[in-house]
Amino acid sequence: MATKKTSAPTVDDSDVLSVRQFVKIINATLEEKFYDGVWVEGEIEKINNWNGHLFVEIIDGEKSDRVKLDCTLWQTHAVRIKRKLDLHGIELKTGMRIRFFGQPTLKKNSSLSLVVEDVDAQFAVGDIAKKREELIKRLIDSGMADRNKRCEVPLVPLRLGVVSSAGAAGWADAQKHLVESGFGFTVLFANVTVQGVTAPPQIAAAITALGKRSDVDVILVMRGGGSKSDLAAFDEEKVAMAIVKCPIPIFVGVGHEIDTSVADIVAHTSCKTPTACADEVIDYVAEFVDSVDSLARLVRSHTQTALEGARKVISLSTERVKTRSQAVLIAQRNRMELIETKVKLLDPVMTMARGWSITRDAQGNVVRSISDVAVGDVIITSLADGSVTSTTTKAQS
Numbered sequence: 001m002a003t004k005k006t007s008a009p010t011v012d013d014s015d016v017l018s019v020r021q022f023v024k025i026i027n028a029t030l031e032e033k034f035y036d037g038v039w040v041e042g043e044i045e046k047i048n049n050w051n052g053h054l055f056v057e058i059i060d061g062e063k064s065d066r067v068k069l070d071c072t073l074w075q076t077h078a079v080r081i082k083r084k085l086d087l088h089g090i091e092l093k094t095g096m097r098i099r100f101f102g103q104p105t106l107k108k109n110s111s112l113s114l115v116v117e118d119v120d121a122q123f124a125v126g127d128i129a130k131k132r133e134e135l136i137k138r139l140i141d142s143g144m145a146d147r148n149k150r151c152e153v154p155l156v157p158l159r160l161g162v163v164s165s166a167g168a169a170g171w172a173d174a175q176k177h178l179v180e181s182g183f184g185f186t187v188l189f190a191n192v193t194v195q196g197v198t199a200p201p202q203i204a205a206a207i208t209a210l211g212k213r214s215d216v217d218v219i220l221v222m223r224g225g226g227s228k229s230d231l232a233a234f235d236e237e238k239v240a241m242a243i244v245k246c247p248i249p250i251f252v253g254v255g256h257e258i259d260t261s262v263a264d265i266v267a268h269t270s271c272k273t274p275t276a277c278a279d280e281v282i283d284y285v286a287e288f289v290d291s292v293d294s295l296a297r298l299v300r301s302h303t304q305t306a307l308e309g310a311r312k313v314i315s316l317s318t319e320r321v322k323t324r325s326q327a328v329l330i331a332q333r334n335r336m337e338l339i340e341t342k343v344k345l346l347d348p349v350m351t352m353a354r355g356w357s358i359t360r361d362a363q364g365n366v367v368r369s370i371s372d373v374a375v376g377d378v379i380i381t382s383l384a385d386g387s388v389t390s391t392t393t394k395a396q397s
Helices: 019-033 075-086 121-141 169-180 199-211 237-245 262-266 274-346 348-353
Strands: 038-050 053-060 067-073 097-106 112-119 159-164 186-191 218-223 250-254 269-271 358-361 378-383 386-391
Touching: 019 097, 038 067, 053 075, 053 097, 067 075, 075 112, 075 121, 097 121, 121 237, 121 262, 159 169, 159 199, 169 218, 169 274, 186 199, 199 218, 199 237, 218 274, 237 262, 250 262, 250 274, 269 274
Parallel strands: 067 112, 159 186, 159 218, 218 250, 250 269
Antiparallel strands: 038 053, 038 097, 053 067, 097 112, 358 378, 378 386
16 A cells, blocks of 8 residues: 655646546546446435436435435436336335446536436335335334224214325216215315325325314325326325324225225225225215114104004003993992982981871970970971971870
């Protein structure tokens, strides 16, 4: 190893390089060193698109050891690389680790850049899959994956919040099912981008906003089918966390039947398609309506049974009243006749008609004994057909 000089050599004009010359030598050295190109790995920090050309910043290291490299993807290479990644269902996005192949060069602005010609798609697939699995594990281990599942679906969820693209065919099909159900759904629609780099923050913001409302029963997050890269937004952590933190149950219907996103895993209910998502909430309302109809039929049946029983009781009671009243009247008539006979037998007039009489003194007191009168007293004897006044001459026992 050569020993570094501690002081600069004497200046010789012939040894001084202009910036242009210096950069040219550096680039020549780089070209010689990396004549066949070089693979560079790092994490994407920023992506800019200018007229089809992509300018990507990748970083590596932590804190003070952190370094950054500018990567340039001219339009031709950018298109080819995008197609290559599309075949694996992925797209370039911030936060992912990537391996670019290209030629290093020192640009005129003195910044080192990698002119990218190719990408290691398999590495990108592995990195995305790894981060996805790490996210899923973290959500499950922390219990957050079940948090929205514990939200209770209202008995009749008719007020729907919908997060989707207004022009998406999936939403159109779902909307048709909601209308044809005949139930009175009301929809608060949040129109968002459902793919690309702007999709995750838009979807997350829409879920958060709807989750704060008091006039929403259930939130439906929907997106029709597409490639894996088209559906990548629903694997993003910010979307998953928006669902986890939402206090309203969320139904997710994304992609086709074979697709399962992180959003599906953390949602209250995972549906295979947007239409299935609509059908799920329709089933909740239909179940309530059926239960009400069943109760109504049960009440009607019990009421009819009770009325029929009441009618029988009333009819029987009516017959009993009719029969009983006649019997009571006859019994009372007989009783009255008996009483009448007894009264007649006790009537003094009737007694006197049989030869009995009643004698009273002049004061009207009934004479019951010879001791009640004296000789010379006036007495009055009542007979059946009149009275006789007499004067006592003697009393004899």
